[in-house]
Amino acid sequence: MALHTVGAAQLPSEVWVHVFGFLSTTDKLNIRSCCKYFKKMVDHWSLWKGNTVVLKKLCAYTTQFWTTLRRRKISSVVVQRASLKEWKQLALSLPWLTTIAVEHCFDVKAFEILKQFHNLKRLAIRSCRCGQGLSDAIVPLQQVTHFSVCEMHCAPRSDIISFVSKLSHLTSLLYHEGNHPIPRQTFHIMLNRLPHLKHLSGNMDPTLSEEALKCLPSLQSLAVVYRDRDVDPSRCHLKTWLRELPQLAVLNIAKGHPVSAYAHSIPGTVTSLTLQRVMVEQKDMKTLGKQASGLLHLHFDPCSYKSGSSIGEIPKLFPQLMTLKMRLQQLKHLERLEILDAQSPHLLQLIHKLQVLTNHSTQIIHSRGLRDPTGCYCTHY
Structure with missing residues (x-):
């Protein structure tokens, strides 16, 4: 990309950061990968507010990867199948995390690492298999205000109820x-x-x-x-x-x-x-x-x-x-329409007709699972 050699440098970085704020995550990453001049600007923390990073195989991530997350001030993550060693790495790399979703965790000792995240406010536990001791690991997290538990295996129900009852500052419970x-x-x-x-x-x-x-x-x-x-x-x-x-x-x-x-x-x-x-x-x-x-x-x-x-x-x-x-219906005067039907050529034709009828004033999207990576994904939702 030769844009920076022509006129990009003539604009203050604040202007570019503001412009990048209108782009989707995919577009921002594309610009970041093809233009060194914009790389640091795209990583500006203001462009990643509310962004959630899904972490898989933490041991494979490089030092540069963690540096990028710190530069973006990432505060929300989904942690999948992490070992105790990887949890310790996460606590050292991003100690300021405020939202953590734990998926497929099979070691109750990993939950003991959570107390190292002093700013943790939102905690979700999904599809985890833990035995005795979960309550002792969760109860110290008195700063948590949002707690979610879905599809827990092996953990005694009395254990779960016990630590939930002791999180007295909860404002949200799932x-x-x-x-x-x-x-x-x-x-x-x-x-x-x-x-x-x-x-x-x-x-x-x-x-x-x-x-x-x-x-x-x-x-x-x-x-x-x-x-x-x-x-x-x-x-x-x-x-x-x-x-x-x-x-x-x-x-x-x-x-x-x-x-x-x-x-x-x-x-x-x-x-x-x-x-x-x-x-x-x-x-x-x-x-x-x-x-x-x-x-x-x-x-x-x-x-x-x-x-x-x-x-x-x-x-x-x-x-x-x-x-x-x-489910798809043709309605006018809507700001946003989310369609639950599977995509098909006939459906695309109907969507086009609806856009014409509404003068393209309606945002039309298809449901594709969860919008929030930290949200519950059990079969009821």
């Missing part, structure tokens, strides 16, 4: 253990010990009492994942839980009861709603429109919806809607 739901009484006790909790996501057992969330009036985000669909409205305690959450803004529901069982209880404070694999009727949509007329974000993916033609009423039901995520 507990996805579908085959090992927390017993009713234990669940109540655990929540009572987490007074600062604002975000809760878990596999909800239908046997949980109506008072299960009574101790969390400040809850702002709730994700309820049922193991099966349940058509008996009398067993639905969700409607009671929702009435006791006056500050709720985000509600995600997967499977479980028909929407009619709790639609009238959804607080008007909800601005983001996700309905996955639930039974919905046209009258339920109208009820949702009345209950949450200020809805800004909707993820609509029901297992049954008989009145598909009324999908076009969504803009009327939710006049402030900004983003919609659903």
Whole structure:
């Protein structure tokens, strides 16, 4: 690239850094690899805020690699299948990490290294196989405010519940253990010990009492994942839980009861709603429109919806809607449309027609797994 010999050097580096801020990660890396002049600019820490690095085979990384991560001030990583020695290397190289997702860890001693990350705020444990001693390694991490556990193997459930209950500063808890739901009484006790909790996501057992969330009036985000669909409205305690959450803004529901069982209880404070694999009727949509007329974000993916033609009423039901995520439908006046269908030539034609109808004002993307590498990827989401 001869750009730097012509006029690139005539502009202050601050200008180029600002320009690079509009590029995707791929584009930034391409520029970095083909132009030495821009290499340091592309590595400027301001261009990598919120970026997560997935680390595999840490022993293969060079000194230059770690230097680059330090220059970018990377604060979020996913660590896969790391040995105890590699964990020690990570602690020495990036001691300021604030977010760590641990995947496929089979040595409980590795978790003891986490206490060396004094700025750690977000911790996710996924698909790990650990025995006794996990609680002793996690409890010292009292600074952690966001904790996620998904698909743990071998670790005693009592051990997991014990250290979660002792992380008293938690503001966000994600507990996805579908085959090992927390017993009713234990669940109540655990929540009572987490007074600062604002975000809760878990596999909800239908046997949980109506008072299960009574101790969390400040809850702002709730994700309820049922193991099966349940058509008996009398067993639905969700409607009671929702009435006791006056500050709720985000509600995600997967499977479980028909929407009619709790639609009238959804607080008007909800601005983001996700309905996955639930039974919905046209009258339920109208009820949702009345209950949450200020809805800004909707993820609509029901297992049954008989009145598909009324999908076009969504803009009327939710006049402030900004983003919609659903199976492909042609809708106007959207800022963003995320399509769940698999790509096909016919689909591409429909997308082109939609872009023409909306004068290319709608951002259209395809769902391709998780957007957040540190997020949970279990089968429910």
